[in-house]
Amino acid sequence: MIPLVFDGVMARLHPAEPAKASGLGVVIVPPHGLEALAAAKSLRLLAEALAAHGHAALRFDLPGTGDSLGADTDPDRLDAWTDSIAGAARQLAVHAGVTGIVLVGLRLGALLAARAAPAVADLAGLVLLDPVMRGRSYGRELMITARAVAEGARLDPEATSTPAGLSIGGLLTSASTLDGLKSLDLAKLPPPPAPVLVLHRKGVLDAAALGKAWSDDSVTAEEAIGFEAIGLSPTVAVTPGAVIARCCTWVDALPRRDRTTAATAPPARLQGRDFIEEAVTFGPQNRLFGVACRPTAGDAGPMLLIVNAGRNPHIGWARGAVTLARRLAGEGIASFRMDVGGVGDGADRPGAADTLDQVLYHPDLVGDVSAALDWLEANGYPRIALMGACSGAHLALHSAATDARVQGLVLVNIQRFVWREGETVEQAIASSYAVASSYVSKLWDLKAWSKVLSGERSLVPLITEFARRLLARARGFVPSAETRAARALMARLDQRKVPVDLVYSDDDAGLEELARHFGARGRHLGRMRRVRFGTIPDTDHDLTPAAAREALFVRTLAAARSWRESAQDTGSKP
Incomplete structure (x- = not known):
């Protein structure tokens, strides 16, 4: 892996295995916000697998996110993110010596990749992973997610929505970005001039029917498993190995391209x-x-x-x-x-x-x-x-x-x-209840009791953990x-x-x-x-x-x- 920067954007280049080099380069477009954090390792493993198959890969942080310069509060985020994809493709061509570009996008990154496809020279393919189909629906999904994440952290869900936008796990999707998303519909974008692979969750009918919407026989849509496991939490995320393997075999089947001399990346x-x-x-x-x-x-x-x-x-x-x-x-x-x-x-x-x-x-x-x-x-x-x-x-x-x-x-x-x-790490995470004093205020919280009485929450694990803590305190007299x-x-x-x-x-x-x-x-x-x-x-x-x-x-x-x-x-x- 070689660190790379362009236009204020931080990127990582994974050169192709020399003996297998296909002349194809893959730009991996991340999702946004908490989903990008949770998927970071899986996207690295995807890049490594593609490189091992002979396809150079480039990952990057969207402008204003990750290590890139700027912030989510900067104006015109959707256009900046879309433009950065074409910029990433140019860098990949220069520094990997490839003459064919494949775009692979995850979630919002898939919608952005399809939006950017017309501006990418030498486009050889487009892979849409669990794509966001409609920006308006995605905005509603973000509102639900923001509240759920806040409740899971025992924070006020009402505080997630402000005039500035939506805060999900402390990461902002700005109000202007949410407004811009409302006009985006994947099925209404121009069909790309290259083969398309869509890997979608079970039951997502509009993703499965994308080929019909685009009137394009070169669109392959398939159900895939594992997307749920890389949704919101980096710590418990599980790499979707089957998705990575399918991406590699699909790119393998694309026509090989000529190679050019790759330029050395500066610091x-x-x-x-x-x-x-x-x-x-x-x-x-x-x-x-x-x-x-x-x-x-x-x-x-x-x-x-x-x-x-x-x-x-x-x-x-x-x-x-x-x-x-x-x-x-x-x-x-x-x-x-x-x-x-x-x-x-x-x-x-x-x-x-x-x-x-x-x-x-x-x-x-x-x-x-x-x-x-x-x-x-x-x-x-x-x-x-x-x-x-x-x-x-x-x-x-x-x-x-x-x-x-x-x-x-x-x-x-x-x-x-x-x-x-x-002790296993999973057991340690499961026992991470807050200090006992913090639950005193919950004794008179009707909402908390309703969840217990309805069976939505059980007191047994909590009581077991506090009993263990009391026993540990008692033993504390003898270290x-x-x-x-x-x-x-x-x-x-x-x-x-x-x-x-x-x-x-x-x-x-x-x-x-x-x-x-x-x-x-x-x-x-x-x-x-x-x-x-x-x-x-x-x-x-x-x-x-x-x-x-x-x-x-x-x-x-x-x-x-x-x-x-x-x-x-x-x-x-x-």
Whole structure:
């Protein structure tokens, strides 16, 4: 994989297997918003599979999303997204030496790909994956999704709709974009001058009948399974292997094209008002991916290395890591957001299965962080701090404990200081109930009780988990092996004088883990003067509300400034 930029857009090029090169290049158009976050790994695996079949592939972030410049609030998003597809095709032709272009789009990306097809030179094919058929219906679907995601996070669903647009998992679809979507109808677009494959969910009759709507015998429509599993959650997404395989065989059957000399891609750099970013691959076989974000005015102090939270790609939930990095650059603080193996753009470890237990909390991931530390040190950053949330906080903690180059930590909503023997990641996720005190207000909530009485929700798992927590608290008088290990980790960092900022949502389940090992609100950590504890009110585990992400920025900035001041005082270390 080769990072690539064009017109303010961040892209990733997957060169074709040389011995199989077909002369065809595939532009993969992502969906938008939360669907793009959830599908990130699946689209990378699709690109890798196509490249292995001999078809160069290029993935990219739509303008104003992901690592690309801009924001969803910028004007004329639909036109900008459509134009970027033709731009991606031109870059693929130049840097992969292909003379035939296939567009593959997922969900809204499929509608955009069909809209862009007339402007793509040398179009060889069009693949529509679970396509959005009508923009108006899609807008209604987004409204339902926004409320469902908010309710699932125990946030106010009414707050998802504002004059600015719809917020789904903290990602905005602007009001102007929603208005523009209303006029889009896939079946009414001009039929593309190339063969078309439509893979759709069972029962989606208008997608199945697209060939009739376009009066085109070159349209092949087939039912496919697996789209539901990559809809909204990166952490529990399941790669639709059958969809990927069908895409590859369909492109294989297209006529081969001539090849031209491919131009070498320059460094993948983007510049904003306060930052310069460069995307790189690094580590063994260059299988890991990261984006260095440096202040335009120069920086002083430790580089902040941001690791993945769950299976969220390096851009972060609600694009939080991108926004945080660029705002920190405006304050003179450099950062590096990375994808570990098996997450986002990070290729899976050799031999590792695409499962939760191989990707989250796996001890081998410490080696991936170490590879990032090596790259940063080799590029002029010997002093490094780590930041992680949820499983990323666990990874950051264990990486810091074993690597003296780490000189500061920000741990957000850490769920496990030490992994529990015999526990699976799925079990850990299932037991992540909020702290017991947060349920007191629910005792008089008629809506909550109606869901229990109707059978929509069961109290049994909740009661079982709280019973386990009470038992763990009772055993706390005699520290368990896990508690002793957790305390040893923190003591090791304290001996090295590493500042540690523990940040929690105010009712996060991780507070129970903290209490289990260090007392309520970490009171036993008070003896370690470099440990700071704080909570963020009115938010969920992922810090979805903008106010919560603002609070995290303020805390991270304060921590980074303290590291820098300490380094200046000592001449080397905080």
